[in-house]
Amino acid sequence: MGNARRSAVLAAISNFWNGSASIGFIALGCVLLGLGILGAFLPGLPTTVFVIGAAWAFGRSSPQLELWLLDHPRFGATLRAWRTSRAIPRRAKVAACLGKAVGFVLFVVMVKPSLWLACLVLIIMAGVAIWIICRPEPTAITIASQRLTSQN
Template identity: 55%
Template sequence: MGPLGHLSRAAWLVLGFVFVALGLIGALLPLMPTTIFLILAAGCFARSSPRLEAWLLDHPRFGPTLRAWREDGAIGPRAKIMACSGIALGYALFWWGARPSVAIDLIVGVVMAGCAAFIVSRPSPRLADSNRSEEGSI
């Protein structure tokens, strides 16, 4: 592996750790997402450290959710409810705090509704993994 390969691998590794840190912060802060950052971290680790990727995918709390997403693009029902509730709360806070014009209000509302529709349209985890995925939902 040449110098650029090592540099690229190091960059993916650092980015993976940044996403893990953001995911852990999201696990503690109510409105900050967790799962998306851990999905990104797993992707970065897949390009830099198979050992760290395996650690994340085998994690007792987050692993089932990450594996369900990777294998089927699946999101558990509890996670869907939490995500859509967060979107609704975020929109309400935006509307209350910013008092946007009708045009901005509609644009933000349509974008957020599109995000919620995408989340709701994802399949649920397969039956064999559904109990474990629900435990790991964020």
């Protein structure tokens, strides 16, 4: 962790203990970020939606933690693309759709739902997958402008 990130995290913790930040939103952001990190390792649990939610919660409570997340080497570009143009990278779209497919197969094999419940879950998951696929992808111009603004 670089000095700037470490300073941002320490400043956020200081604000937390001084009571100037919203405890509820910081707690929510931490929980969402934790779920997002778990989602990177557990099939069927999404990552991006939880990290986007964490950025939203941090944005309402701690500008330092929000900035830390937006500048994060792993999550930052995806978060900035979502904020600027509601764009989802192709790799994230593929991962989300594959995760939904694996999740549905595990649901059917392990739960053995009735036909109507399996169809209902399939329709909902397919609808969400279609929505994800229909989101725009970040353009090279968007990515370049994000790099310039994050360096300033």
